[in-house]
Amino acid sequence: MNPRELRATTGLAAIYGVRMAGLFMVLPVFMLHADRIPGATPLLMGLALGIYGLTQAVLQIPFGLLSDRVGRKPLILAGLLLFVAGSVLAAVAETIHGIILGRALQGAGAVAAVILALTADLVGEERRMRALAVIGLTIGLTFTAAMALGPVVDQAAGLSGIFGLSALLGLVAIVILFLWVPTPARARAHPDMVPVWSALPRVLRAPDLLRLNLGIFVLHLVLAANFLVIPVQLVETLGLAGASHWKFYVPVLLAGFALMLPGIIFGERRRRVHSVLRGAIALLAGVQILLALLVLDGGGLWTLAALMVLFFAAFNLLEAGLPSLVARVAPVAHKGTAMGGFATAQFLGIFAGGVLGGVLLTLVGPVGVFLAGVPLLLAWWWIARGMHPRYRSNRVVAVPDHWSGRDAELLRALAAWPGVHEADLSPDAGSLYLKVEPGGPDTPELTAWLARKPGA
Template sequence: MKDKVFSRTEVIFLIAIGLVMGFRELSMTMVNPFITIYGKQLQYNTPFLCGLGLGIYGLTNALFQIPYGLISDMLGRKKVILVGLLQLSLGLFIAFLSKNIYVFIFSRALQGSGAVMAIAYSWIGDNIEDKKKDKAMGISGTIVGIGAVAAFVLGPMLYKVISVSKMFLDCSIIIALTIVFIFFFIPENIKANKEEILQSENSINLFKASLVKVLKDITILRLSICGFIINYIMAATFLIVPDILQKLIGVSNMWKVFLPAVLIGIISMQGAIALCDRGMFIKVSMASFLVLLIGTKCISYYSLTAVTLGVILILSGFITLTSLIPSTINKLTDKEYRGTANGLYQTFTFLGFCVGPTLTGFLQGKNLNLYIFYVTIALAIVGATISYTLKNDGDK
């Protein structure tokens, strides 16, 4: 059992990375439920442009994931994370200054270009043994979950006393403080000889070889598609649920739905990790997609009880899968191309975050609300099916 216990250095590292990811989650999740509400207050807004304002964050995040992952494989994780967080902080500040929907969309694009989640997952993978990766992701994931809980509580509370634009300013400051924290308190701790890599005349070939190797891995591609689906569903939920809850209980009371949902989601994730430690990742993944399907169906009834249950189910499935899939990818990949593999996965996830609200906003603008749920349910079925096909590859 001792080999499963983290050393003091590992615990400090995991908590530090968890805090970084948690504050980032706090900053982004705090404003997400209000983005469509905020967008409707800006000049030149339409349902489609409001959806694009939420979703373009995912598009630019997707575009930067693989390049940043490749660069982090060469230069180390810390430098690239610092640059990405700086972009995020600047984008949040521009959102604070926005007066029309187009400037706001640009600010969201800049926020998304700070693509650091794949690098953070890779950083954990670099420093933690394979047999402890699930638990490591669980520790950092729990801290991220706490950040999400705090966001869902603080967001509606702050909404009572300050404007959404000032919430963007507050989040920009939080990310700036996170940059300072990483710079001074988290060491690189990468064992690879970075100078040798940097001086290599074949560095571009190393980039290409790493990307080709990842793209040829069918299991990583399947897991990446699953990442697209879970983020599509989550982003679509963020677009439609705030409008529903605004009519049912008011914006300031949304925390009463989101808070218990996130808490239950964290508990579900911990139970799922225990099951995966027994070699049940495939079953847990399939069950999580079925939970997403049922949650989507519940929301389609538009009653407070059904929507609350739907949000609980969707967040439980989402939190579970976003913790376990990156852990599985880290187990499947060698260190020298782990950043690339996580970059590919995160590219798919943020494409889902882009397509989800953008398509949902388009369908809302065309008064095709029923099709929103048809698409989401179909994707959940696809995700469950892909999870089943992973059985052929085994629980590696």
């Protein structure tokens, strides 16, 4: 990357990361405050934990579409201000209802799609995947850091301190946006990165994408529901003080990450990612059953730690592998729409997990929360059997000006190129989107071919 692209990538990754940290820090400690928040019930605690997923799901696609009209930075600013306002409201709230409203406002600042659109504006086509990799890595590291930081801040300043720190992080993100992230000369439509309204019906009906959307929904439902139970189990069953929970989560998360790497490597090298992911789904179902048995038997800390290592290994494997399958099976010119639908399903899963977990915790207790995920995971495992994704790669290449007005000729020529499975142009014909078979043309080869004038 050139220096301007590097600034854009690091700045936007930081904005994404600090916002997600504000949402995640509360996860490992929130349920520990259930008996101290006026008006709290298990259902309302679950709603407070997951409601940001609902507002995020509802607004993220509209935010992305609106940014093409009003500009990226103004919309990111508006989203971050909503996040700050929600964090402040939750920090000063005196009842669970105020916290619910604050969390809903936090999620309403749904700037994820806009950040990706600004990334596409600022980073060249050939280097865009590197920028997305940096953002993805930042999200993973942020989750681990937030799980460690949450209990520490809770011990020092309580729940209001966590929300106050979230507001401060939102303000830091605003400073980064205007003092570090460059401003693009103009905003372009990027259907490979940002949802397109007209493409939604086609994308939402695609069977393989429906399977993947169901999968990410179930995965995050299980995650949100589990964290209505696990923090309390650490305190009540295992006697681990809340301030020490980071000592449990950090090693467990790091061990889970290390354990999932061989699965990813094996799946990619043997082109069996889909089979590996189905194995991870089955592992998650088994872990949920064992977690329920652990609650019944009153198992020890090391048993719970081992089960959580397996849980996070499977979770991280699926969290990393599912988006790659979306990119492989989505129409080449509508990958952004497919990813938008996928992210919407993910956030809806968080909301559903919080609500369902709260209901089950009220009616049947912690065992019911863990076991509820089992039939959902097994149904997902069965439905995933129908997927047989092909191993194709996506390419995005800038189209030189001398191809202007020759769109049909360009696409015909590419359709005849061995190894090219699908080809399309961006709305302004400035970018070429390709899906290629293994052994098909790589980006330098395509760039060199496009550089030659037609007929040369």
